[in-house]
Amino acid sequence: MADDREESLEKRRAQLEAELATKRVEAKVDEASEARAEVSRKGYAQAMKLSSEFIAAILVGAFLGYVLDRFVGTAPWGLIVLLLLGFCAGVLNVLRSAGVVAHPLDDDKK
Template identity: 95%
Template sequence: MADDREESLEKRRAQLEAELATKRVEAKVDEANEARAEVSRKGYAQAMKLSSEFIAAIIVGAVLGYLLDRFVGTAPWGLIVLLLLGFCAGVLNVLRSAGVVAHPLDDKDDKK
């Protein structure tokens, strides 16, 4: 009877070890999937940030140009010029955020 009990416990231990091994493999797969999802979320967040900065600069330029034309009476030149300046500012903001162009304050901080 002791041998049967010992064999039963040994079978149960082997079965539990096998289940634990499969759970560990599944956990590693889940961790890998989560890591890939995290990279994807970071890329999406960066894309949203860059696009919103670009669009905001264009909208600000257009609104300021419209208001300038409205109050000064230079229609449509204020809108055209400030819209182009907004576009250029948007491109510059995107390049700075992407790390292609250095921020203007970076040079001054290095000299101090």
């Protein structure tokens, strides 16, 4: 009778170990898919950051050019020049954020 009980406990232990092994495999698959999703989210966040910096620089340049034209009366040259400067600043910001162009040196680092 004691042997039957030990055998049933051994069977139960083996069954639980098998279930635990399958759960561990499923958990590893879930972790791998979560890691891929995290990389995808980081890429999307970087793309949104770069595009918003680029568009903001262009809009600020256009707005300042429009205001300059209104007050000085140089229409449309202020808008054209500052819009182009805003475009250049946007491209420079995107390149800096992407790591293609180095950030300007601070006075502390000289």
